[in-house]
Amino acid sequence: xxxxxxxxxxxxxxxxxxxxxxxxxxxxxxxxxxxxxxxxxxxxxxxxxxxxxxxxxxxxxxxxxxxxxxxxxxxxxxxxxxxxxxxxxxxxxxxxxxxxxxxxxxxxxxxxxxxxxxxxxxxxxxxxxxxxxxxxxxxxxxxxxxxxxxxxxxxxxxxxxxxxxxxxxxxxxxxxxxxxxxxxxxxxxxxxxxxxxxxxxxxxxxxxxxxxxxxxxxxxxxxxxxxxxxxxxxxxxxxxxxxxxxxxxxxxxxxxxxxxxxxxxxxxxxxxxxxxxxxxxxxxxxxxxxxxxxxxxxxxxxxxxxxxxxxxxxxxxxxxxxxxxxxxxxxxxxxxxxxxxxxxxxxxxxxxxxxxxxxxxxxxxxxxxxxxxxxxxxxxxxxxxxxxxxxxxxxxxxxxxxxxxxxxxxxxxxxxxxxxxxxxxxxxxxxxxxxxxxxxxxxxxxxxxxxxxxxxxxxxxxxxxxxxxxxxxxxxxxxxxxxxxxxxxxxxx
Amino acid sequence: xxxxxxxxxxxxxxxxxxxxxxxxxxxxxxxxxxxxxxxxxxxxxxxxxxxxxxxxxxxxxxxxxxxxxxxxxxxxxxxxxxxxxxxxxxxxxxxxxxxxxxxxxxxxxxxxxxxxxxxxxxxxxxxxxxxxxxxxxxxxxxxxxxxxxxxxxxxxxxxxxxxxxxxxxxxxxxxxxxxxxxxxxxxxxxxxxxxxxxxxxxxxxxxxxxxxxxxxxxxxxxxxxxxxxxxxxxxxxxxxxxxxxxxxxxxxxxxxxxxxxxxxxxxxxxxxxxxxxxxxxxxxxxxxxxxxxxxxxxxxxxxxxxxxxxxxxxxxxxxxxxxxxxxxxxxxxxxxxxxxxxxxxxxxxxxxxxxxxxxxxxxxxxxxxxxxxxxxxxxxxxxxxxxxxxxxxxxxxxxxxxxxxxxxxxxxxxxxxxxxxxxxxxxxxxxxxxxxxxxxxxxxxxxxxxxxxxxxxxxxxxxxxxxxxxxxxxxxxxxxxxxxxx
Numbered sequence: 004x005x006x007x008x009x010x011x012x013x014x015x016x017x018x019x020x021x022x023x024x025x026x027x028x029x030x031x032x033x034x035x036x037x038x039x040x041x042x043x044x045x046x047x048x049x050x051x052x053x054x055x056x057x058x059x060x061x062x063x064x065x066x067x068x069x070x071x072x073x074x075x076x077x078x079x080x081x082x083x084x085x086x087x088x089x090x091x092x093x094x095x096x097x098x099x100x101x102x103x104x105x106x107x108x109x110x111x112x113x114x115x116x117x118x119x120x121x122x123x124x125x126x127x128x129x130x131x132x133x134x135x136x137x138x139x140x141x142x143x144x145x146x147x148x149x150x151x152x153x154x155x156x157x158x159x160x161x162x163x164x165x166x167x168x169x170x171x172x173x174x175x176x177x178x179x180x181x182x183x184x185x186x187x188x189x190x191x192x193x194x195x196x197x198x199x200x201x202x203x204x205x206x207x208x209x210x211x212x213x214x215x216x217x218x219x220x221x222x223x224x225x226x227x228x229x230x231x232x233x234x235x236x237x238x239x240x241x242x243x244x245x246x247x248x249x250x251x252x253x254x255x256x257x258x259x260x261x262x263x264x265x266x267x268x269x270x271x272x273x274x275x276x277x278x279x280x281x282x283x284x285x286x287x288x289x290x291x292x293x294x295x296x297x298x299x300x301x302x303x304x305x306x307x308x309x310x311x312x313x314x315x316x317x318x319x320x321x322x323x324x325x326x327x328x329x330x331x332x333x334x335x336x337x338x339x340x341x342x343x344x345x346x347x348x349x350x351x352x353x354x355x356x357x358x359x360x361x362x363x364x365x366x367x368x369x370x371x372x373x374x375x376x377x378x379x380x381x382x383x384x385x386x387x388x389x390x391x392x393x394x395x396x397x398x399x400x401x402x403x404x405x406x407x408x409x410x411x412x413x414x415x416x417x418x419x420x421x422x423x424x425x426x427x428x429x430x431x432x433x434x435x436x437x438x439x440x441x442x443x444x445x446x447x448x449x450x451x452x453x454x455x456x457x458x459x460x461x462x463x464x465x466x467x468x469x470x471x472x473x474x475x476x477x478x479x480x481x482x483x484x485x486x487x488x489x490x491x492x493x494x495x496x
Numbered sequence: 497x498x499x500x501x502x503x504x505x506x507x508x509x510x511x512x513x514x515x516x517x518x519x520x521x522x523x524x525x526x527x528x529x530x531x532x533x534x535x536x537x538x539x540x541x542x543x544x545x546x547x548x549x550x551x552x553x554x555x556x557x558x559x560x561x562x563x564x565x566x567x568x569x570x571x572x573x574x575x576x577x578x579x580x581x582x583x584x585x586x587x588x589x590x591x592x593x594x595x596x597x598x599x600x601x602x603x604x605x606x607x608x609x610x611x612x613x614x615x616x617x618x619x620x621x622x623x624x625x626x627x628x629x630x631x632x633x634x635x636x637x638x639x640x641x642x643x644x645x646x647x648x649x650x651x652x653x654x655x656x657x658x659x660x661x662x663x664x665x666x667x668x669x670x671x672x673x674x675x676x677x678x679x680x681x682x683x684x685x686x687x688x689x690x691x692x693x694x695x696x697x698x699x700x701x702x703x704x705x706x707x708x709x710x711x712x713x714x715x716x717x718x719x720x721x722x723x724x725x726x727x728x729x730x731x732x733x734x735x736x737x738x739x740x741x742x743x744x745x746x747x748x749x750x751x752x753x754x755x756x757x758x759x760x761x762x763x764x765x766x767x768x769x770x771x772x773x774x775x776x777x778x779x780x781x782x783x784x785x786x787x788x789x790x791x792x793x794x795x796x797x798x799x800x801x802x803x804x805x806x807x808x809x810x811x812x813x814x815x816x817x818x819x820x821x822x823x824x825x826x827x828x829x830x831x832x833x834x835x836x837x838x839x840x841x842x843x844x845x846x847x848x849x850x851x852x853x854x855x856x857x858x859x860x861x862x863x864x865x866x867x868x869x870x871x872x873x874x875x876x877x878x879x880x881x882x883x884x885x886x887x888x889x890x891x892x893x894x895x896x897x898x899x900x901x902x903x904x905x906x907x908x909x910x911x912x913x914x915x916x917x918x919x920x921x922x923x924x925x926x927x928x929x930x931x932x933x934x935x936x937x938x939x940x941x942x943x944x945x946x947x948x949x950x951x952x953x954x955x956x957x958x959x960x961x962x963x964x965x966x967x968x969x970x971x972x973x974x975x976x977x978x979x980x981x982x
Contacts, residue, residue: 393671394641395634404563407679419679423672430667434660442648442656481564 009047010063010076013086014129016040021121030113034104037117038097044128045087045094052083056483062134070134071195077134081487084338085131085261088345092253093124095349099462100246103356107158107244116156120250122149127258136184136270137194139262143180143226146258147173150251154243165238172225172235179222186215187270200270207275216280219266226259229323230293233316240312245356248308253349256319257341264326264338268491273329286327291421294320298428302435307358307365310432311351314391317425318344321406324422328409334488336405339480343390343398346473350466351387354380357455357463370436372445376452379460381440383467388433390470393426397474401481499548499555503570503625506541506580510534510618514611521607524599531591531610538617539584545572546581550972556627566688568634569627573690574973575760578829579753580624581970582836583746586956587617593844593952594737600851600946603735609649613741615642620746623753629678629688629762632754633670636718639750640666646738647731654733661730666717669724674715677708681762690757694764697771705763706773712758713777718751719814720807721777722784729803736847739799744839748806749832752813756828759817760977765825774818781814782912789919796857798846801923802839805882808916809835812897815909819900822978827896829974830967834889837963838881841956845875848945848953858927863936868944872931874957879924881960884917889963892971 005012020040024033054061060079064070078086100120108116126146130139151173155166188194190211191202206212221232228236236256240248267276276282297316304310322344325337355365357380362369374381390397403426410419445451454460473480513534520526548555549572556571572580594613598606619642622635640663648659682688685699696705717724731743742748759765759774768774785808792804809831816828848871849855853864865872881890894913901909944950963970 389641392667395630395637401563403675404679407676408683411680411683416676416680419676420672423676426671427668430664434663438656438660442651442653475562476560477563478561485564 006050008063009051010061010078010132011065013044013047013051013090013132014076014125016043017121017125017128021118021125024114024118024121028114030110030117033114033117034097034101037100037121040121041090041093041097041124044124045090048083048086048090051078052087052483055080055083056486071193071198074138075134075195075197076132077197078132079487080483080490081264081338082131082261084483084487085257085341086128088257088342089124089127089131089254092250092345092349095462095465096246096250096253099249099353099356099459102456102458103245103360106360108156112156116153116244119149119152119156120247122146123153123250127254130258131261134196135194136187136196136199140177140181140184143177143262146255147177147226150247150255153247153251154239156247157242157244159242161238162242165242169235169239172232176222176225176232179218179225181222183215183218183222186211186218190215196265196270200272203271203275207279212271213279216271216275220263220282223259223263223266227256227263227323228259228316228319230289230296230316230320233293233297233319236316237309237312240315241306241309245352245359249349249352249356252312252315252352253345256315257345260319260322260326260337260341264491273492277329283327283329286323287418290320290324290327291418293317294324294425295421295428298425298432301432302428304432305367307367307370307436308352308355310436311348311355314429314432315344315348317429318348318391321402321422324418325406325409328413329492330409330412331485331488331492331494332405332412333409334491335481335485336402336409338487339405339477339484340402342480342484343402343473346398346466346469347387347390350383350463350470351391353459353463353466354384354387357459360455360459361452367436367439369446369449370440371443372440373452374437374441376445377454380455380463383463384440385437386467386470388429388437390474392429392433395474397470398480399470400474401477499545499553499572500557502541502544503555503557503572506538506545506584506621506625507570507618509538509541510614510621513537514614514618517610517614518607524606527607527610528591528595531614532588534614535584535588535591535617538621539588542577542580542584542621546577546969548572549574549577550969550976558627562630565686566628566630566682568631569689570622570625570631571627571690572625574976575753575756575829576624576626578833578970578973579749580621582833583617583620583624583749586741586745586836586840589952589955590737590741590840592948593740593847596946596948596952597735597737597847597851600949601735603649605649608645609735612642612645613738616646616742616746620750623750626690626757628690629681629758632757633674633678636674636750636754637670639747640670640718643738643742643747646742647734649735649738650733652733658730658733662727665724665727669715669717672715673711674717677711677715680704680708680711690761692761692764694760694762694767696763697767702771702773705767705771709763709768709773710776712762713755713780713814713818716751716754716758718747719755720748720751720784720810721780721814722787722807725784725788725807728807729800732797732799732803736799736843736850739803740840740843740847743803744806744843745836748810749836752810752828752832755814756817756825756832759820760825765820765822769820774820778815778818778906778909781811781818782909784808784811785815785912785916786919789916789923793919793923796859798849798856798858798861798927799843801858802842802846805842805920805923806839808920809839809882812894812916815912816897816900819897819904819906819909821900821903823896823903824900825978826974827893827898827900829977830896830970831893833970834881834893834963837956837960838878838888838890841874841878841953841960842882844949844953844956845871845878848949851949852942852945853940860937861927862930862934864940865932866936867940867942870944870950871953872928874953875931876928877957877960879928882924883920887961887964889960889967891964892967
């Protein structure tokens with residue numbers, strides 16, 4: 004039965020497709036492969052999620068080697084959901100990539116682009132699916148190295164420095180993570196996550212474990228772009244090719260957050276994180292300061308991709324805030340916001356990609372009057388913006404609801420107030436764009452532009468409609484997120 | 497048609513209308529016909545709900561769960577009926593009026609205008625028939641967003657600035673206060689359904705109860721309580737039909753309607769009277785009434801004067817609600833309807849003066865009554881209704897609010913009502929006087945505005961008088977709210 008091997012296929016398919024693209028050396032073929040593989044992994048992710056929701060966690064022994072010696076892929080409601088996010092985004096980004104890549108990247112490098120893209124996809128999926136701590140590191144490096152390549156392919160020369168910056172920060176993060184995993188291994192003698200979880204209890208109060216915990220959280224904090232470890236992100240997102248920005252913004256930080264959730268809750272355990280360390284309070288403070296600092300910075304950006312990048316840092320703050328409540332409602336909010344933020348940022352960056360496709364820039368000043376020239380693209384931006392603000396009938400509202408509810412459940416109403424105030428900052432930076440696009444006349448000395456081609460509009464509007472659909476019908480997202488939250492807190496599910 | 501279907505249809509019909517309007521953007525006559533047909537259909541739908549509601553039924557329908565435990569649900573109850581009836585009837589009149597205005601004034605982007613108008617009406621009806629707080633909040637926000645393009649219709653810098661204030665204040669209050677209050681209510685009470693008698697009293701401590709009340713009242717920014725009132729004058733950059741229907745009826749009445757709805761169905765009048773918490777808002781509303789009237793006195797721009805008058809009149813409703821007794825609820829509910837007719841008449845007149853005479857300032861209106869006798873007669877009727885004199889509708893609602901204040905032994909409020917009446921007279925009667933009895937500064941070269949506009953004005957002014965003579969149905973609906981079966 005092929006279905007039994009879905010977990011392996013999820014990783015093997017993109018992993019094999021990547022070198023295949025290099026061998027074929029043809030941009031169009033490589034693109035077709037990328038699309039086909041993305042749709043395949045999306046299909047598998049849906050199957051896996053259904054299976055997990057129906058009959059509980061799946062354990063898959065790679066190569067038939069039993070855990071804890073062999074590598075185990077372990078899928079429960081938490082990572083099945085993240086697999087769905089990553090593969091789903093890839094399924095819309097891959098078709099979207101063709102036009103923007105053709106415009107932004109020299110033709111002789113197209114096949115390399117798709118090859119790196121597939122590797123990045125492999126890495127992200129791998130981090131999520133694996134049940135082996137060292138394997139996480141391996142996939143982390145695969146995804147990171149390929150994303151440095153992808154970012155450096157950006158048209159602007161600043162893309163190179165941005166990629167370099169990311170490389171340095173990313174390597175530090177990965178190294179910290181590896182040190183942490185090494186310390187854990189030294190204390191437990193195993194790399195299998197489920198096994199670590201059992202054995203850590205006995206050595207929980209040692210300094211080594213505490214140090215391991217610190218290394219792992221800081222290392223992942225870097226990959227997550229948790230304030231104040233976010234400095235690599237704005238440039239990386241701003242100068243990467245459009246399709247890469249969409250893909251990374253919608254998936255990379257979510258995967259890092261997932262990894263953090265997995266290590267903090269499953270391996271170390273919520274009790275350890277709460278009782279032994281000050282993690283909860285610390286994360287909450289960073290999250291809130293991060294939300295405000297990044298949102299305020301976003302208001303002053305004139306490069307709109309950068310503006311949204313800062314907004315991403317703020318949104319990471321919301322996710323971490325949800326986690327830091329250490330309650331079912333809070334975690335549900337944090338996890339569902341991973342999904343919701345992928346939808347909104349995916350849609351917004353796709354709209355910007357279309358603007359870049361036509362204008363060759365996403366500078367606010369050049370976007371004057373764009374509301375008339377590219378009505379569908381800009382309307383997509385408006386709805387994405389509404390979602391970012393958290394207006395009702397969009398996914399953003401659902402996330403906000405859970406975050407506020409989690410704060411009020413704990414009786415921390417000032418936190419609830421801060422969350423609400425921060426969404427008003429989103430109004431400020433979203434409305435700057437809307438005013439310029441709809442109230443200003445187009446610049447005179449530039450040629451008129453027309454609406455983006457369908458190959459960009461269709462994926463963009465799929466995500467826009469997803470923003471609305473999952474804001475109205477939350478049975479899938481909240482259903483899975485709540486179950487994932489319960490399972491992370493050890494309350495079944 | 498069953499009541500459940502009629503409610504859903506009432507929300508869908510304007511949306512379908514919006515599509516039809518957008519589809520016929522190349523054929524203005526067809527487009528305007530679509531608006532009129534939609535408006536009429538909506539009114540018929542709403543009116544068809546009147547007799548079941550008066551018979552004591554509460555047609556309701558639950559659509560789907562949006563967050564586990566909270567659904568989109570709709571229900572027709574007496575208060576919502578008052579609001580829906582007024583809004584849908586006045587939409588017909590406004591549509592007739594706008595056709596004359598928009599063409600007479602050569603406005604651009606008329607299709608967008610009518611589309612947004614239809615969406616705004618759909619959301620106003622949604623607010624009216626919301627069966628729980630979340631549903632109300634959703635439609636409330638859609639109403640804010642769909643009216644933003646109407647406020648900024650002219651696309652000038654002034655419009656952009658006005659739009660900023662409009663959207664900024666309405667979003668700020670609704671997100672920072674109303675949403676917080678709503679989630680808080682949910683976490684305390686475990687339900688958001690509008691229930692006669694309220695849902696909070698057994699679950700919330702007195703402090704939380706009172707805090708929530710204040711949060712809701714300021715959170716409903718559309719009720720324009722000071723200091724969150726500035727969006728209303730800012731919205732006056734909009735074309736006059738927008739100011740008339742939306743900022744005298746649909747939007748602002750959605751605000752005070754929500755105030756009444758929350759007071760009656762979330763907190764419960766009896767619980768509020770017992771536990772307290774409404775006093776602060778009572779005095780905020782009283783202050784708003786007086787201050788807004790004083791500001792209105794000093795406005796030379798006619799529409800701005802009307803806007804400040806609206807702010808002060810909206811606070812009547814808030815005061816009435818926060819008196820927390822039966823007469824207060826009666827008076828507040830009636831005032832939603834009565835003020836709507838009077839104020840829309842006044843705005844229509846302001847628009848007619850703009851279109852026919854190209855005048856916007858109060859100081860330019862000397863002797864205008866001779867050139868525009870119909871318009872200025874209607875203006876006088878509207879002004880009398882604002883002051884609260886018979887034979888106009890404003891008298892009835894003011895009467896009940898006064899009774900409410902007396903019953904509550906709130907002599908300060910009685911004083912505020914008297915003073916505000918004088919102030920109203922102070923800023924409306926001079927306009928009437930100079931229009932009819934002063935010599936024109938320059939001989940008038942214009943007559944009345946286009947016939948459709950004058951017709952609409954006549955209808956509204958007539959309605960203001962008719963509501964005084966026959967308040968029966970509205971009064972019956974209001975009585976149901978305080979438990980009196982007609």
